[in-house]
Structures are given as C-alpha cells and as structure tokens.
Amino acid sequence: APASVAPVSPLQPVASLAAERLATADLVAAAKWGTDSPIDDPAREQVVLDTVAAQAKQIGADPDEIRRIFRDQIEANKAVQRGLYARWTAHPDQAPTTKPDLNVVRQTINRINTALVQSVADTTPERSALTCRPELTVAVIEVHFEKHPDLLHTKALVRSLVSVCRS
Numbered sequence: 001a002p003a004s005v006a007p008v009s010p011l012q013p014v015a016s017l018a019a020e021r022l023a024t025a026d027l028v029a030a031a032k033w034g035t036d037s038p039i040d041d042p043a044r045e046q047v048v049l050d051t052v053a054a055q056a057k058q059i060g061a062d063p064d065e066i067r068r069i070f071r072d073q074i075e076a077n078k079a080v081q082r083g084l085y086a087r088w089t090a091h092p093d094q095a096p097t098t099k100p101d102l103n104v105v106r107q108t109i110n111r112i113n114t115a116l117v118q119s120v121a122d123t124t125p126e127r128s129a130l131t132c133r134p135e136l137t138v139a140v141i142e143v144h145f146e147k148h149p150d151l152l153h154t155k156a157l158v159r160s161l162v163s164v165c166r167s
C-alpha cells in the first residue's frame, strides 16, 4: 500500500483525532490503575468542556455543539478505561507494569482537543450534509485500517462520534 493516500472521507480527520484521543485512554487507565484516582474525574471533565467551548467561540464555531461532541469524547474515553480495567482484572498478566504521569498524558489530550475542535469547525459543511452519516462510517473504517485498533477502541470510536452529524 502507498505510504499515504488522500482520505476517502472528508470526515477522516475528525475520526482520526477522535481515535488518537481514545488511544490516550490506555495511558490514563494505566496511570490510575492501582491508585486512589477514580476513572471519573468530574472536575477535570468540566475544565475540558469549558476549554473546548472557549476555543470554539474563538474560531466562530458553536460552543454548545462542541460541548456535546466532547461530552461524547469523554464518555467514550471512560468506556475504554472501564473496558481495560475489566480486562486487567480478569487477566492480571495483561495489567500495565509502568505508570505514566497523568499530568503529562493530559497535556497530550489537551493538544488533541485543540486539533479536534478545529477539525470539527473545519468540517461544518460536511457535517451539515445528508451524506454525513455514510461519510462518517467510511471515516471510521479508514481509521480502523490505518490504526488497527481493537474492538473495544473501535466501539468507543463509534460512540465518540454520535453527535458529529448535524441531522
């Protein structure tokens, strides 16, 4: 296969960034595993949602729509973390042996958030079109073949994108 090909779907960048964000869930779960830090951190979620809403406003996007889309990103991220906890509980040999620094992982998440806000704003015409759903499906398939995530992550990716299409 060629090293890079033009994306088939105009929504591929949105799906790709959402998948990158979900890939961080493995690091977040590893950082929290075996500590007192719960998977759910409502204070951090509020910071994420307020930050992306402010970024949306700055670039002329709808802050409420961005909030909805990121609420889904957060729910999907937690679904991956819970799935990994279940896996690690059932198969302790698969549990992580190193503990990433959660603050460092969150810096990565912050960067992905900014790019995802921009990508969502950039695709407003495609997200408003009747073709959005099929194009989003194609985008998920593209990402699946590019990044070969497991079923847990692909299901979470679908979950993370439910508010992307406008109709």
Ligand SMILES: C=C(O[C@@H]1C=C(C(=O)O)C=C[C@H]1O)C(=O)O
Binding pocket: 025, 028, 039, 040, 041, 042, 044, 045, 048, 073, 074, 075, 077, 078, 106, 109
């Ligand atoms: C990713 C984390 O876990 C959860 C998911 C969050 C997210 O997707 O941004 C934020 C806070 C937590 O509820 C985290 O704690 O940073």
